[in-house]
Amino acid sequence: MVSLHEKQGGIAQIFDDNRTILLRFLIARTRDPALAEDLLQDIWIKINSGNHSGPIESPLSYLYKSCENAVRDAKRSAARKIARETGWAEQDIIQNSGGQDQLTPEKIAIERDRLRRALAELEKLPERTREIFIDFRINEKSQKEIAASYSISISAVEKHLQRAYRVIKIYREKTDAGLNQL
Template sequence: MLQNKSGLSQVFEDNRALLLRFLAARTRDIGLAEDLLQDVWIKITTGTQSGPIDNPLAYLYKMCEYTARDAHRSATRKLARDTLWSEAGSDFSAERRDNLTPEKIAIERDLLKLALSELEKLPDRTKEIFIDCRINEITQKEIARRQNISLSAVEKHLQRAYQVINKFRKNNDAGLD
């Protein structure tokens, strides 16, 4: 039985190439596999492991499997969300592009100012995460690293921002016609 983290770290180091190959086979992307393996390394060196581990290599493979699965789920949710977001945006711009008048442009500017003021009401961290993701096009994974929070926490902050935007859009649909 393995008793301490330094032992688990040693097993990780000894089997790094095998674990990387395992993740690369799961993700079919060596860059992503390396990122995920780094995430596993961070978890085993900073996490709180309680109790001894009977089979440390199996434990590490299971961590890699769960990390790959979480990354896949996150990527799937992001793709679905971004697809819906872009479809909504393309519908909006396609139907508005051809018949913009000065009056409609002024209304759109006013609505934009109102929407921005609604976003300003969000907590600072949520607002910053939303701007980094949607405006600065920083990946959610990078935002999580920069903010020192989990990827799911980043997604929850983005969901809050999207809820504000969707609520605003529902309440102001009359002004968009």
């Protein structure tokens, strides 16, 4: 076991020697080259901060584990953002369906159910279409960024988004028709 302090460069040198492989590892897991670069940069900063509690027995394994942790943290962050957006959408639906003074537990339950069913409709989409839609609408990525991260044309991104919007439109038409029958 060689500690970071015992060997000049240590883990930083191993990081430099394996940077390309680590970047590919991150891109494969995030499917977003820009995010992968950001995560790799964060890992580099942590490594150079020298806040290691002791010697690192297997530096390359340590780096891969750091990459996995960074991806997991990024996914958690994205999930929290989706949850915030969903909460915002839920509040927006509730407020636009009658205002705060007319809220009843029944209306809140109905609107939550409508939102849950709308999200379930999106889950029926092919995975790639759903992820592109989330990248565009929730993660606020441009169509150009999405096209680059999936190695597809902007036209293909637009087609995926059209498919997702079509599903939402059909869902809205079905639910609006159901409400008009009440």
